[in-house]
Amino acid sequence: MNKAIITVVGKDTVGIIARVCTYLSQHNVNVLDISQTIIDGFFNMMMIVDYANSDKEFSAMVGNLEDLGDDIGVRIRCQREEIFTKMHRI
C-alpha cells in the first residue's frame, strides 16, 4: 500500500468531492478515508488514499490535482503520507 494525503482548502462549492473522486477512480486510486471541517472560515477536506495501483506517476497526479483545484477554485495538494506521520507520530 502506498498512502498519500490529498487536502482541499478553499470556498465550499457543490461537487468538490465528486470531481476529486472521479479523477481518482479514473486512475485507479483507492480512497481509504475522508474527513472535512471548517478551519478559520475555510472548507478543509482531507482524503487518505492508496495509489499503489494507480496508472499515473505520483508526480503527474500531484500536477493533475493541482490543475483540477485551479479549475474548481480551491487549493488541492497531494503529498506522500510520510511527511505527516513523521512529524506527528513518534
Next chain:
Amino acid sequence: MLNIMEVHETNQMIEQEKLDVRTITMGISLLDCAADTVDKTCDNIYRKITTYAKDLVATGQAIEQDYGIPIVNKRITVTPISLVGASSCKTSADFVQIAHALDRAAKEVGVDLIGGYSALVSKAMTPAERLLIESLPQALTETDIVCSSVNVGSTKTGIDMNAVELLGRVIKDIAYNTRDNDSYGCVKFVAFCNVPDDNPFMAGGFHGVTEGDAVINVGVSGPGVVSRALDAAKGRDFEFLCETIKRTAFKITRVGQLVAQEASRRLGVPFGIIDLSLAPTPAVGDSVGEVLEKIGLEQVGAPGTTAALAMLNDQVKKGGIMASSYVGGLSGAFIPVSEDKNMIDAAASGCLTLEKLEAMTCVCSVGLDMIAIPGDTSAATISGLIADEAAIGMVNQKTTAVRVIPVYGKGVGEVANFGGLMGYAPIMPVNTASCEAFVTRGGRIPAPIHSFKN
C-alpha cells in the same frame, strides 16, 4: 490514523510559516583526485563531482514534489582543497585553476553553491595552505559559486595568529576586488574556530577528512514556525515557553530527517547528519530576531538578548536531538545580520551593536555572521575581530566564526545589498582603536587549560 488537524498544521507550517528544508548537501571526498599536475587534478575533480552529484538537483526536486515541502538549496561540499591541491599547486594561480574547476563542475550539475575551497590551519600553515589563502582574492572574484573557509584555531591546538593576521589582509583584498558589487566576495568566505567536518551550510561547509567517500547532510530551517508557535506562549512562564520551542523543533527536524533519509536512499549515498539550525531569511516572518522579540525583548540587542538566545539555542537542540538519528554540523540558531529582517532593523536603529553580537556568539551556534562594516576598517582590526571570535570558541569549546564584509567605498549609515537569501545590511560601526601590535606579533596563541574553569 492521521487526523485533519495534524495535516492542516503541517501544511500551515509550509504555506504560511515558511517551513522548508534549507539545504540538501552532498559531501564528496576529493582525496583520491590529487595528482602530480594541476590539469590532471582539475580533470579528476571535475569528473568526480559531475559523476557523483549528477542526480542531486533532480532528486531534490522530486522529493519536494512528493512531500510538498520546499527544499531551498542543493549544494556540494568537498575535501579542503588545500589538501587536494598540495601535491600539484606551486603558486596561488594554480589553486585558482582548481577553484575554476569546482565552479564549472558545480554549475554543470546545477547546484547553488559548492564549499570546500578551504584550509585547516588551526596550528600552523603548510606552504600549500598559505598559497590557497593568498589565492582567495582572485579565486572568489573570478568564480561565482565557490565558497571558502579557513579554520584558524581549536580548543586543542590554540589559535594560529599568523593565519589570523594574513586573513585580515586577504579579506580586505577580496572586498576591493569585488568592490563593484558591495564587496560580495566576502560573503563567500568565513573564518572558523573549532570548525565541524560535516556542516551542510555555506559559506563554511566542507567535506572533512574524517568523512567517507560521499555523504548526504541536510540543514533544516524554520524560525517562522517557532515564531508562530510562540504566539501561544505569550505571557506564560519559561517552562511553557521552553516546551513550546522543543516541541516545534522536534517537528521541524523530523521533516529534515525524512528528507535526508529519502535523498540518501534515492541517490544511493549514505546519510550523514541533520544540522538542527534555525536559519533565517530576509523575508518577513522568517526571522530569529523575531523569535527573540517574541520571547520578550522590545528589539534584538536589548539587555536579556544573550540569555534569550542561549535558551532558544538550547531548546532547539533538545527538541531536535530526539527527532534525528544523527545530529551534527552547526546545530543551533544562526544570527546572520543581513539575512534576518528583525536583526537588520535592530542594527539600523543602533539597538544591536557589534559588541552585543559578539556576546551573543558565546551562546549561539556560529559567530559574527554577515555583518557589513565600513570599507576603511583596517586589516589589523579585521584580524582582531577574528582573533576575538576564535578565542571565544577556543575557550568555550564551541564553534565560532567570522564572516564580515568591509564594504569598499561605503561607511556607517549606508547599506550594502547582497541580493537573494544573502539579504542586505546596514553598515555597522567598528571600534577603531588599533590592535596592530597585537595581531602582528607572529606565532600562535597556546591551547587553553581545561581545568580551573572560572
